[in-house]
Structures are given as C-alpha cells and as structure tokens.
Amino acid sequence: MTFYEQEVRRLHALMYPRPELTRRIIQAKEYIDRNFQGPVGLSSIAGNAFLSKFHFLRLFKLHYGMTPHQYLTAVRLREARRLLAEGLPVSQVCGAVGFDSISSFKGLFKRYWGRTPSMLKKAILETGVAGKV
Amino acid sequence: MVDDQKKALRFYTEVLGFIKKRDIPMGEHSWLTVVGPKEPDGTELLLEPMGFEPARVFQKALFDAGIPFTMFQVEDIQAEYLRLQGLGVVFKMPPTPMGPSTIALFADGCGNYIQIFQV
Numbered sequence: 728m729t730f731y732e733q734e735v736r737r738l739h740a741l742m743y744p745r746p747e748l749t750r751r752i753i754q755a756k757e758y759i760d761r762n763f764q765g766p767v768g769l770s771s772i773a774g775n776a777f778l779s780k781f782h783f784l785r786l787f788k789l790h791y792g793m794t795p796h797q798y799l800t801a802v803r804l805r806e807a808r809r810l811l812a813e814g815l816p817v818s819q820v821c822g823a824v825g826f827d828s829i830s831s832f833k834g835l836f837k838r839y840w841g842r843t844p845s846m847l848k849k850a851i852l853e854t855g856v857a858g859k860v
Numbered sequence: 861m862v863d864d865q866k867k868a869l870r871f872y873t874e875v876l877g878f879i880k881k882r883d884i885p886m887g888e889h890s891w892l893t894v895v896g897p898k899e900p901d902g903t904e905l906l907l908e909p910m911g912f913e914p915a916r917v918f919q920k921a922l923f924d925a926g927i928p929f930t931m932f933q934v935e936d937i938q939a940e941y942l943r944l945q946g947l948g949v950v951f952k953m954p955p956t957p958m959g960p961s962t963i964a965l966f967a968d969g970c971g972n973y974i975q976i977f978q979v
Contacts, residue, residue, distance in 0.1 A: 729926025731965075731973075735958060743959040753960050790960045791979075854901075 742789070751776040752790045755783070759795065763802045764825045769795060799825075804839045807832070811848040820844065861908045861919050861929070862970035865892050868907045871968055875947050876932075878905065905930075910971070919971050926952060928965055928975035937962045937978035 743749045755776045759767060772795060773783035787795045803824040810820045818829060821844075826832040836844050862868035869892060872878045878894035881904050889909035895902060910916055922929060934940045937955050941964055945951065952973060953965035963977045 729924075729952075731926035731928070732953060735953075735956065735963070739958050749959055756960065 748786060749790065751778065752783075752786050755787065755795070756791065756798065759799050759802060763799055763806065764823065767799055767825070800835060801839070804836055807836060807844065808840060808847065811844055812851045814848075814852065817844045817848065861910050861915055862968070862972070863910045864970055865890055865907055865909050868892075868968070868970045869894070871970065872905070872907060875944065875949060876974075907970075923967075923971060923973060926965070926973060929972035931963075931975035931977055934976045934978055937964055937976060940964075940976055 755772050758772055758775060769780055769784070773780045776783055778786065784794060787793075787798070791798055793801070803826065807820050807824045810823060811817070815823070817833075821829050821832040824832075826835075833843055836847075840847055842850070869880060869883075872894050873880055877897060879897050879900060880892075881895045881900070882891055882893045884891040889911060892907045892909075893904040894907065895904050910919070919929070941951065941955050944966065949966050951964055951966045953963070955962050955964045958977075961977050961979050963975055965973050965975050968974050
C-alpha cells in the first residue's frame with residue numbers, strides 16, 4: 728500500500744468515524760440539491776436527517792466546510808448563473824432559484840460572482856461563452 | 861509535468877476528453893495546453909515537458925508515494941471509472957469513499973497519478 732493510500736485510510740477513519748452519520752449528511756446535501764428552488768429550512772433538513780439542528784449544523788460544516796445555508800446559497804447562485812447564460816430575465820431567475828427578494832439576490836450574486844446578474848448576463852451574451860466571464 | 865508531450869496529448873484528449881487549446885513550438889518541446897470541453901475559454905491545463913532534472917526527482921517521489929499530481933472533479937465517478945477502464949486505463953485505486961466524497965486514482969502514463977473525485 729502506498730503512502731497516499733495509507734493517508735486516505737487514516738484521514739477517512741479520523742475525520743469520518745461514523746459512516747451512518749456521514750450517509751445522513753450526504754442525504755441532507757442531496758436534499759438541498761433537489762429542493763433549492765423552494766423554501767428549504769434548517770429544521771426540516773435536520774429533522775429528515777434525525778439530528779438536532781445544532782448537531783446537524785456542526786456535522787454539515789465538518790463534511791462540506793460550510794454551513795447548510797451557505798451551501799444552499801451557493802447552489803442557488805450557480806444555478807442562477809446557468810439560467811442567466813440561457814438568456815432568462817434577472818427577475819425570473821431570482822424566483823426560479825428560490826430567492827424571495829430581488830435586492831438580496833443581486834447582492835449575494837455580486838458577492839459570489841464578482842458582478843451583478845445584469846452585468847454577468849450582458850457579458851455572457853456578448854461573448855457567447857459562459858466560462859469566459 | 862509529462863515525460864512525453866505527444867503521448868500526453870493523446871491521453872488527455874482521446875482518453876480523458878480534454879480539447880487541445882495551444883500547441884506552440886518551443887525548441888524541442890511545445891507550449892501545449894488542453895481545456896475542458898464545457899469551458900473552452902476556461903482554465904487551461906499545461907502539459908509541461910520534463911525539462912528540469914530536479915523536477916524529475918520530485919515527480920518520481922510523488923509517483924512512488926502514490927500521490928496524485930492533480931485532480932479533476934467528475935459528475936458521476938462510477939460511470940467515469942467504467943468508461944476509462946473500457947479505454948484501457950488501469951486504476952491504482954478504484955472509487956473509494958472519503959467522507960462525503962468518492963475518489964479514484966489512475967496513472968496518466970506520463971509519470972503522474974491523476975485523481976478524479978465526486979462530491
């Protein structure tokens with residue numbers, strides 16, 4: 728067994744000692760992936776994972792390096808970028824990815840992608856390449 | 861770093877599915893880059909020729925320890941594992957759970973291990 732294989736095994740055992748908990752956290756992440764367009768509450772996700780809110784929050788961060796809310800926001804903003812590249816209006820994209828407030832959507836989008844939805848959409852449509860902007 | 865750029869170009873395009881972006885002659889080597897098919901103007905992967913002896917020592921040390929030189933995210937690691945096996949790629953490590961991720965490791969035939977992962 729190589730050094731790397733030994734390290735993978737060691738870290739896996741150290742970081743994720745309870746496979747059942749890891750499985751539940753993965754399921755919770757997949758729940759967010761499937762339901763980000765609608766309201767996704769921490770209580771309901773934690774409840775589905777049979778964990779208290781606090782325990783769930785801690786475990787999610789341990790597994791993915793961010794809180795469930797941060798993950799949910801990232802999923803929504805990545806999808807928003809994809810929809811903007813398809814030419815959808817900003818207001819429609821905002822609702823389609825689960826945001827209630829357009830101003831909050833615009834602010835989060837700018838913080839995540841470095842420019843407003845309108846600016847990004849314009850740049851994508853001008854260059855015709857989503858990966859370039 | 862690759863020990864043979866022509867061989868590397870074949871592997872990274874025909875097997876892994878990258879697209880050649882630049883191939884600019886540079887003496888006995890080339891400035892050779894490939895890109896992902898979904899983002900032709902995205903990040904370029906440089907298939908850098910092995911032209912510096914200490915780098916060869918570094919690359920061999922990584923390879924002997926089984927450490928991947930780089931890694932690529934895939935959407936479905938099991939499907940990619942089967943696809944690459946079908947193209948003759950030999951895996952050092954089959955898809956293996958690592959917490960919330962799954963990783964797999966194969967040699968690129970140019971002196972490196974490459975890891976693919978799914979989150």
